Amino acid sequence: MGKPTGFLEIERRDRGYEKPAVRRKSWNEFVKPLPEPEVGKQAARCMDCGIPFCHNGCPVNNLIPDWNSLVYRDQWQTALRNLHSTNNFPEFTGRICPAPCEAACTLNIDDNPVTIKTIECAIVDKGWQEGWIEPFIAPHKTGKTVAVVGSGPAGMACAQQLARVGHSVTLFEKSDRVGGLLRYGIPDFKMEKWLIDRRVEQMAAEGVEFRTGVEIGVDVSAAAVIDAFDAVVMSGGAELPRDLEISGRELDGIHFAMDFLTQQNKRGAGDSEEHAAPDGTISAKGKHVVVIGGGDTGSDCIGTSVRQGAASITQLEIMPRPPEHEDKGLTWPDWPLKLRTSSSQEEGCERDWAVLTRRAIGSNGRIEALDCVRVEWVKDASGRLQMQDVAGSAFQLKADLVLLAMGFLGPRKPGMIEQSGATLDPRGNLRANTVDYRTSVAKLFAAGDMRRGQSLVVWAIREGRQCARAVDEFLMGTSTLPR
Numbered sequence: 001m002g003k004p005t006g007f008l009e010i011e012r013r014d015r016g017y018e019k020p021a022v023r024r025k026s027w028n029e030f031v032k033p034l035p036e037p038e039v040g041k042q043a044a045r046c047m048d049c050g051i052p053f054c055h056n057g058c059p060v061n062n063l064i065p066d067w068n069s070l071v072y073r074d075q076w077q078t079a080l081r082n083l084h085s086t087n088n089f090p091e092f093t094g095r096i097c098p099a100p101c102e103a104a105c106t107l108n109i110d111d112n113p114v115t116i117k118t119i120e121c122a123i124v125d126k127g128w129q130e131g132w133i134e135p136f137i138a139p140h141k142t143g144k145t146v147a148v149v150g151s152g153p154a155g156m157a158c159a160q161q162l163a164r165v166g167h168s169v170t171l172f173e174k175s176d177r178v179g180g181l182l183r184y185g186i187p188d189f190k191m192e193k194w195l196i197d198r199r200v201e202q203m204a205a206e207g208v209e210f211r212t213g214v215e216i217g218v219d220v221s222a223a224a225v226i227d228a229f230d231a232v233v234m235s236g237g238a239e240l241p242r243d244l245e246i247s248g249r250e251l252d253g254i255h256f257a258m259d260f261l262t263q264q265n266k267r268g269a270g271d272s273e274e275h276a277a278p279d280g281t282i283s284a285k286g287k288h289v290v291v292i293g294g295g296d297t298g299s300d301c302i303g304t305s306v307r308q309g310a311a312s313i314t315q316l317e318i319m320p321r322p323p324e325h326e327d328k329g330l331t332w333p334d335w336p337l338k339l340r341t342s343s344s345q346e347e348g349c350e351r352d353w354a355v356l357t358r359r360a361i362g363s364n365g366r367i368e369a370l371d372c373v374r375v376e377w378v379k380d381a382s383g384r385l386q387m388q389d390v391a392g393s394a395f396q397l398k399a400d401l402v403l404l405a406m407g408f409l410g411p412r413k414p415g416m417i418e419q420s421g422a423t424l425d426p427r428g429n430l431r432a433n434t435v436d437y438r439t440s441v442a443k444l445f446a447a448g449d450m451r452r453g454q455s456l457v458v459w460a461i462r463e464g465r466q467c468a469r470a471v472d473e474f475l476m477g478t479s480t481l482p483r
């Protein structure tokens with residue numbers, strides 16, 4: 001344990017942000033790391049609970065009290081080894097994880113959890129600075145070949161684990177760069193992309209072969225890949241966006257969030273406009289932007305629109321406004337439903353709740369406004385919440401650009417999935433359990449959002465790691481990889 005009385009003596013202090021006025025002008029990350037001695041003090045607040053709820057709240061089961069104690073004792077390199085034992089890419093989660101561990105921390109009972117995510121990020125950032133993070137090259141090759149299809153966090157974690165136990169791994173990616181939604185989706189200001197490149201370099205040195213610009217199911221058939229490799233992991237994400245089925249949907253200026261966000265990531269990577277936006281530029285500059293959908297993707301659209309110079313930004317959410325504070329007695333240590341304000345929302349947008357978009361209105365084929373109505377959610381006889389229009393509450397919202405960020409309906413089916421013939425679950429994701437990660441097709445495994453549906457980076461890393469173990473067991477009869 002760190003300092004037994006630490007939690008009584010030391011105030012919680014977390015990383016700060018650059019001021020909105022400053023960060024609105026930059027595409028770079030704006031979170032300011034804590035000085036190293038302060039990180040040690042924050043780690044001292046950990047009570048090393050008998051039942052570490054943080055550890056359970058963390059999808060990769062990070063050994064949080066252990067590395068908190070090590071950081072407090074200035075044993076950073078050991079802390080790094082410990083952190084890497086459960087998480088291949090803590091610099092990704094240390095930046096963009098919503099931190100369910102902190103929600104679960106015992107000290108969150110009075111809203112003062114240990115700054116777990118900040119400590120995690122500090123450990124791994126220091127590890128890179130000190131040169132402690134090197135390729136881990138398998139001492140022996142097994143002679144087995146594995147194809148991993150999709151290079152998001154699930155595919156990257158899976159490929160890295162498999163290469164480290166000596167399999168020859170080829171990671172296929174249909175985009176021109178590796179990283180999945182970390183690369184094309186999550187904006188640079190939340191996570192700069194050189195962080196992915198550095199891991200790609202490490203993985204290449206560990207023997208992973210990267211083949212970008214290859215879509216399995218289009219450029220190479222699913223059957224050819226299944227034939228050519230001893231095992232195949234499908235980790236292609238949940239790419240099918242939920243659409244808005246209203247009249248006027250076809251108007252110019254209504255776009256899926258991902259089309260908008262990907263273009264900006266490509267510009268950030270230095271691509272020409274022709275390459276970044278082959279089907280035409282989607283820009284928020286000078287526009288009245290309406291973002292439909294109140295989640296992470298919606299927030300990323302807001303931050304991107306702010307930086308592009310939108311005239312105004314409004315975010316609509318169909319669900320009612322959540323409470324400012326959760327009822328701890330009911331929710332802790334689970335993830336609570338409460339009002340959250342993201343850094344992007346803080347930079348400038350109007351938020352409106354319990355609003356339904358009914359119709360898109362425009363002229364000359366271009367969007368000009370949205371017809372909306374307020375709704376209330378009432379329980380029906382069976383206790384299920386039903387949406388009802390509030391009488392007389394219809395209103396119109398000026399809109400030159402509408403970004404649809406209403407979630408995802410699972411993986412795209414044409415191409416790899418259809419060709420593979422693998423069974424889907426009732427939600428349209430690939431069916432596979434979390435013990436052996438096998439699909440209904442021999443040699444074919446599934447992990448990440450393609451298996452569990454739209455989720456989080458930390459869950460993708462967990463599934464990639466666990467799936468790697470399942471594949472290793474399938475190929476070798478046994479595995480030394482952690483579950």
Ligand SMILES: Cc1cc2nc3c(=O)[nH]c(=O)nc-3n(C[C@H](O)[C@H](O)[C@H](O)COP(=O)(O)OP(=O)(O)OC[C@H]3O[C@@H](n4cnc5c(N)ncnc54)[C@H](O)[C@@H]3O)c2cc1C
Binds near residue numbers: 457
């Ligand atoms: C805009 C946005 C913001 C988000 N922000 C956060 C956040 O802040 N924190 C967080 O924890 N989570 C966030 N998420 C969720 C998180 O990004 C995903 O849960 C996570 O990336 C899923 O990882 P994955 O590896 O399963 O799939 P993905 O990251 O989706 O990667 C799948 C990859 O597979 C490739 N692919 C698909 N099919 C094929 C094929 N047939 N052949 C070759 N390649 C293929 C795709 O091109 C893609 O690169 C966000 C999601 C979005 C959309």
Ligand code: SF4
Binds near residue numbers: 052107116
């Ligand atoms: S729940 Fe919080 S205080 Fe308890 S061990 Fe985990 S981080 Fe430390």
